[in-house]
Amino acid sequence: MNSNMKTQRGIQRSRNTFFFAALIALGATLSAQTDGKIVVEAGRIITLAGEDIENGVIVIDNGRITAIGPAGEIEKPWDAPVVGGPAFTAFPGFIEAHTSSGMDRPNENFEVAPFLDIRDSIDPVSYYFEDCLRWGITTINVQQGAGCVIGARGMVVRPVGMTVEEMMVRPKYGLKISAIPKRGKSRSTQMQSLRYAFDDLRRYLEGLVEKERDERGQARREALFQGRDVEGEKNKGRAMGGTAWKVDGLEIIPRGAIDEKHEPLLDLVEGRYMIFFHCGSPIDVPHAIEIAETNGFLERTVLVLDEDCWKAADAIAKAGVPVILDGGLVDQRRDPLTGEERETFVPEVFEEKGITYAISSENWNDRSxxxxxxxxxxxxxxxxxxxxxVTRTPAEILGLSDDVGTLEVGKFGNVCLFTGDPLSVTTWVDKVVIEGRPVYDRADDVRNRHLLEGVTPQGTAPPVADEGDEHDGDHEEEHQDEDEDHHEDKDEEHGEEHQDEEKEG
Amino acid sequence: MLANLSLYLTVLAPTGLLAYTPQTAGDLVVVRAERLILTPGNELAPGVVLIEDGRIVGVGGDLATPEGARELSGKVACAGFIDPWSSLGLDPQSVRDNATNPAVRTADAVDPWHAPHLRLEALRGGVTSARVQAGISAPLGGIGVLLGLSEADSPILLEDACVSATLGVSRPRKVDIFDRISEVDRLVGLIEKGRAYRESQVEYNHEIEEWEKNVAEKEKELEEDFKKAKKKREKDLEKAEEKGSEFKEKRYREDKKPKRPKFDVVSEILARVAHGELTLVVEVHRSAELRRLLTNTADFDRLRLVIVGATEALDHVDALAERRIPTIVWPAPIGDVRRDEYSEHDLSLAGELERAGVLVLLGGGGGPHARELRMLAALAVSQGLDRDGALAAITTRPARAFDVAGRVGALKSGMDADVLVFDGDPLDTTSKLLYCLSKGEVVVE
Amino acid sequence: MKELSIRALQRSATTIALSVLATGVAGQGADDGKDDWTLHAQHIYTAAGDAIEGGTVRVENGKIVSVRSGGGSGALEAFAITPGMIDLTPGIDMGHVSVEQSTEAVFGQSAALGLDLFSYRWDRILKSGVTTVMASAPDYNVFSGLSLCLKTGGEKTISARLVKQDVALRAAVGTQPSSGNRPPRGSEPLNFYFRRPTTRMGVEWLFRKSYYDTISAQQSGDSDNRVRDDILGKTLLGQLPLAVKAMATQDVRTAIFLKEEFGIQRMILTHAVEAWREPELVQRSGVGVCLPPFRASGRHPDGFANDAYFLPLQAAKDLFDLGVPIALSAQDGSEAGSRLGNQAGFAIRGGLSFEAALAAVTIQPASMVAIDETVGSIEVGKDADLVLWSGMPFEPTSQIIGVLLDGQLVVDPRGDSE
Incomplete structure (x- = not known):
């Protein structure tokens, strides 16, 4: 094992060397213009807010779009650099509605850890952010993975920056809750932990209030006894907000006195956080809705769904929450009785039921x-x-519609220049501008050359160790020296038959 | 709770059982049978059951069929079977989870999307309800649930049905006898802890009432004496100033507020068990543990105990009979998987227990299949169980043991319309189930 | 009284599964005759020359009877038609249960013996537009027996689906064949796993020994394994190709050196992740290369060696430009986005021309295993295996709306197919 670890570190080092070499190339462009003023020209501009513009121009100043239209109609500021040209198609950056990539580790051991913040876990040097630029994703909502009961606070980032602060678009944005059992739990124990977390919060707050009231009562009696004048105690806190259960008298507790473990939960119940509630199977959906409703944050809840949660679409429609589709686009199931295969195109189900949905590439890091x-x-x-x-709707769901999602005056100057139609397999992202700064140019993308041609540039080591697939929990894919190999088919895992057949015992 | 029910309504809609021909509730259904078994041993021949809106509204020897009613007829009709030892309809991971405790709710593990064909199979076997349990092999399971098996309004009949425990089941088999005994002691100890918890809560409530009363009185007194006290204080202050000495406030003492007993979610629930508000279902097979369990629980006068498994219960029939402890037996044919290889398992167990006066119930062994219940009952009859007793063992007795006797288990006016219609005696395995009604809807035909 | 019998349903599961695929069975054969079709598309990519713009294909009795431009509309319309695709390394094997355990060098057994035609995977592959596959035993042995080519749909018997028996001898170099073996440790010396190669060089040794023994037997006339001699002899004469799994660069080199050393006439390298790293060697050796699926990270982990190999997107183009015959494969990918058509798309993304990508999933794999007389292109006389597309083939925005196999409509482009 030791030699493995050493190799890992060695790999880490060479990987970092490689990345830094790449970054220097990118960084050159970064430092060239730092004031967010730029003009983008394109043979076609897809605004996603109306008709496409042929031979158009986008003017960006101070990081925001100030003008957009056909070339003849727009006045270009004389002091702004120009990127693009008639060969390109301009497109608003894609928005990743939800991901757990780009972090040191996506999951934490604590079950209930809303006091943690993923800003301490985001790795700006991660390949994931580099890949985002390469594939035209310019806004990313990073949240903790689903291996938790109540997870850390997330944030919205841009995929550029050497520090987390530089990457930050919205800090302390959203909280992750998971209905999927954390490793070692089953659904019933996971639900118990969820309910318990909120019950515990309530008892804690009631305890604080009771203690404070007792102390105040005693102080008053003491003053009365001693003949001192009783001063009215000012309420240093805030009454409990929220739409569900309330703790009476919370205003007498200064918010600072609430310990840091419970404070974010209280904020959660008062509806101050967006909640990303992860559901792994249809039964998780009514559970999630129940927890959200009982504790007053249903209005701020977004469900993050794995493939087969579409079966619970009716419950979702009734609750009126938006969803992020985290699994594959197609749910392939086999009927255990007839063996018949059934394919469901998931987005269509939500489209028909009128549920707002965003498509996420979380489980498909490979293709984006x-x-x-x-x-x-x-x-x-x-x-x-x-x-x-993949653009407007995630912006809407995340509450970022004022800034991203389309190419319109007033929004961030986030533009991707494609070599052709964005949805064609022959098209590449050629340049990316984020808030008026050119941050990516394919000509300088060292790693892309490696991915495309297999060429390792001189002076760098090939990036051997990759992020690989996301871990939900921290298990390593170990291949044991066994005579038999399991082709664990995805459907067999989901297959209802096998588990039931064994009698208990 | 209400939220739960309505969610299940919307949630169950797209499941799509194979043989489903749904009729809207509100339909009138009339069931006619040559033999109507109201409860085992109590029959009408011929008999008619009138069903409206999912409930039985009339039972009689002869009733005219009202207009618009659907008529079903057969040779024998009886109430839907109840399997009191099952894990049907639950998410399998929750069933196998051995880390449960009574604060875990089996209602959270009820998964309508998981293996709906198994529920259909159960209905085709005549089983219309089941007691299901998350953590069925765990030392302490979650709070069990009485589950209705159709897709009607609310699948859950009773959300807090029982607390379950197992003795000698969850641990590896080669464990010595003292360890096994200590499991019993641990369980009983937890119940005792629950009882003590409840007592301390009651005590606390008294004390706090007392204390608050005193404090209120005292406060009133102090308010009345305030002016005097204030004047005295000012005088003392002046005196101290003149003398140049330090002024000390009078010391105030009052009784300390009684401390609330620390919240313990498991003890809360076990307190309810200790006081008989929740049934305790214990799976135990071997004689030593069973004896100790019976002895140690005798002190809890209100505890309602149900024994499951009871493989070696023949040594303890007296205690079981005397205390009328419902005993759930799984009359599995020889060769089936045993939970406990050290015990014998004989089909005649059910019959022998009943003859000794024990209240015998029959269950499916805790698996996700309930379709064989009728056949198992027939097997038990062939080995000595009384016929009526066998039928009662899967209808009225489980209903009574788990507090749903007012809703299921018999054909009486006012109960849920879970009715089975056979073309022969239900315990005759060659009889075919012609119709199965669950909550008034024909789910199998 | 309706009697619902689940058992009856299970018995007729085949019928149900098939009828689900062929929706509109009643409406089949809108033309004269039951399985005769006229298909029309804006682009017909025949893989046998230039594309035909605005043409029709006529199918009768399971064969293509005419391909021409013009012709108006037909019963079945599409934006584009391509030949049914061919995958030499599909994901339909049955895992370890079909691996011969008694020896690492299996020659005479056909992979047909270990196939389960009732597996749902066949339907999936068929619906993804792959009409012919080469079925092989899993590569847990150095030599894994004889592979066969069969159609992915139709009656569920080998004989009904057979395209060609014994198309190649399957072999593997690298770590997989030795992965299940352990060196002797402690007692249990009689366990037969101990006697087999446990390293890469052991695998190569067994490979070489088999050929050496065969050649010795040919020279001396004395043989200890006539089946082996017969089959390996055929590979030496060029009558039977050798399909070798060779993932890493060193495996590719090993395979080619072995080819040259013994004079194996026809060789196909499969799962050849790093064949691109040895362009001159691959070119001069004349081997055909069957590539694995492309991955965005380029990284292909090798679970058996605890290692990973790299495949750049441009590999298909680079090999093609050198004149190396290439085929693409989806391997185990059966989800939308990972199917064979998508792999062709990625090859195009890496610079391969459309025509070359089309050939790499149709006529090239067919010719590698010598079944190109019956399948692989849209030409008169060949089997009517056709795929109908809603847009430009291999683009992710296009969908396969129809599939014909042996003239049978298995995915119907008219109306709903879900």
Whole structure:
């Protein structure tokens, strides 16, 4: 094992060397213009807010779009650099609605850890953010993984920056809750932990209030006894907000006196956080809705769904919450009785029920949002809807519509220049501008050359160790020296039959 | 709770059982049978059951069929079977979870999307309700649930049905006898702790009432004496100033507020068990543990105990009979998987227990299959169990043991319309189930 | 009284499964005759020359009878038609249960013996547009027996689906064949796992020994294994190709050196992740290369060696430009986005031309295993295996809307197919 660890560190070092070499190339462009003023020209601008613009121009100043239209109609500021050209297609950056990538580790051992913040876990040097630029994703909502009961606070980031602060678009954004059992638990014990977390909060707060009231009562009696004048005690806190249960008298407790373990939970119950509630199977959906409703944060809840949660679409429609589709686009199931295969195109189910949905590439890191949108089009979603599901809709769901999602005056100057139509397999992202700063140019993308051609540039070591697939928990894919190998088919895992057949005992 | 029910309504809609021909509730159904078994041993021949809106509204020897009613007829009709030892309809991971405790709710493990075909199979076997348990092999399981098996309004009949425990089941088999005995002591100790917890809560409530009363009185007194006290204080202050000495406030003493007993979620629930508000279901097979369990629980006068498994219960029939402890037996044919290889398992167990006066119930062994219940009952009859007793063992007795006797288990006016119609005696394995009604809807035909 | 019998349903599961695929069975054969079709598309990519713009294909009795431009509309319409695709390393093997355990060098057994035609995987592959596959035993042995080519749909018997028996001898170099073996440790010396190669070089040794023994037997006339001699002899004569799994660069080199050393005439390298690293060697050796699926990270882990190999997107183009015959494969990928059509898309993304990508999933794999007389292109006389697309083939925005196999409509482009 030791030699493995050493190799890992060695790999880490060479990987970092490689990345830094790449970054220097990128960084050159970064430092060249730092004031967020730029003009983008393109043979076609897909605004996603109306008709496409032929031969258009986008003017960005101070990081925001100040003008956008056909070249003849727009006045270009004389002092702004120009990028792009008639060969390109301009497109608003894709928005990753939810991911746990880009972190040191996506999961924490604590079950209930809302006092943690993933800003301490995001790794700016991670390949994931580099890949985002390469595939045109310019806004990313990073949240903890699903291996928790109540997880850490997340944040919205841009995929550029050497420090977390530089990457930050919205800090302390959203809290992760998981209905999927944490490792070692089953659904019933997971639900128990969830309920208990809130019961515990309530008891804690009631305890604080009771203690304070007792102390005040005693102080008053003491003053009365001693003949001192009783001063009215000022309430140093805030009454409990929220739409569900309340603790009477919370205003007498200064908020600072609430310990840091419970404070974020209280904020959660008062509806101050967006909640990303992860559901792994249809039964998780009513559970999630129940917990959210009982504790007053249903209005701020977004469900993050794995493939087969579409079966619970009716419950979702009734609750009126938006969803982020985290699994594959197609749910393939076999009927255990007839052996018949059934394929369900998941976005269509939500489309029909009128549920707001965004497509996420979390489980498909391999191909990213453009590919998801392209596949969705092929599977029957209209092009407009497919594109919306990876741009406008995630912006809406995340509450960032004022800043991102389309190319319109007033929004962030986040523009991707494609070499052709964004959904074609022959198209590449050529340049990326984030808030008016050019942050990516394919010509300088060292690693992309490696991925495309297999060429390792001189002076760098090939990036051997990759992020690989996401871990939900920290298990390593060990291949034992066994005579038999299991082709653990995904359907067999989901297959209802096998588990039931064994009698208890 | 209400939220739960309505969610289940919307949630169960797309499950799509194979043989489903749903009729809207509110339909009138009339069941006619040559033999109507109201409860085992109490029959009408012929008999008619009138069902409206999912409930039985009339039972009689002869009733006219009202207009618009659907008529079903057969040779024998009886109440839907109840399997009191099952894990049907639950998410399998929760069933196998051995880290449960009574604060875990089996209602959270009820998964309508998981293996709906098994529920259909159960209905085709005539089983319309089941007692299910998360953590069925755990030392302390979650709070069990009485589950209705159709897709009607609310699948859950009773959300807090019982607390379950197992003795000698969850641990590896080669464990010596003192360890096994200590499991019993541990369980009983926890119940005792629950009882003590409740007592301390009651005591606390008294004390706090007392204390608050005193404090209120005292406060009133102090308020009345305040002016005097204030004047005295000012005088003392002046005196101290003149003298140049330090002024000390009078010391105030009052009785300390009684401390609330620390919240313990498990003890809360076990307190309810100790006081008979929740049934305690214990799976135990071997004689030594059973004896100790019976002895140690005799002190809890209100504890309601149900024994499950009871493989070696023949040594303790007296205690079981005397205390009318419902005993759930799984009459599995020889060769089936045993939970406990050290015990014998004989089909005649059910019959022998009943003859000794024990209240015998029959269950499916805790698996996700309930379709064989009728056949198991027939097997038990062939080995000596009384016929009526066998039928009662899967209808009225489980209903009574788990507090749903007002809703299921018999054909009486006012009860849920869970009715089975056979073309022969239900315990005759060659009889075919013609119709199965669950909550008034024909779910199998 | 309706009697619902689950058992009856299970018995007729086949029928149900098939009828689900062929929705609109009643409406089949809108033309004269039951399985005769006229298909029309804006682009017909035949894989046998230039594309035909606005043409029709006529199918009768399971064969293609005419391909021409013009012709108006037909019963079945599509944006584009391509030949049914061919995958030489599909994900349909049955895992370890079909691996011969008594020896690492299995020659005479056909992979047909270990196939389960009732597996749902066949339907999936068929619906993804792959109409012919080469079925092989899993590569846990150095030599794994004879592979066969069969159609992915139709009656569930080998004989009904057979395209060609014994198309190749399957072999593997690298770590997988030795992965299940342990060196002797402690007692149990009689366990037969101990006697087999446990390293890469052991695998190569067994490979070489088999050929050496065969050649010795040919020279001396004395043989200890006539089946082996017969089959290996055929590979030496060029009558039977050798399909070798060779993932890493060193495996590719090993396979090619062995080819050259013994004079194996025809060789196909499969799962060849790093064949691109030895371009000159691969080119001069004349081997055909079957590539694995492309991954965005380029990284292909090798679970058996606790290692990973790299495949850049441009590998297909680079090998093609050198004149190396290439085929693409989806391997185990059966989800939307990972199917064979998508792999062709990625190859195009890496720079391969559309025509070359089309060939790499149709006529090239067919010719590698010598079944190109019956399948692999849209030409008169060949089997009517056709795929209908809603847009440009291999683009992720396109969908396969129809599949014909042996003239049978298995995915219907008209109306709902879900």
């Amino acid at each position: 949002l453009w590919y998801q949108a392209a596949l969705a089009t092929g599977l029957g979603l209209s092009r407009d809807k497919a594109l919306a599901a």
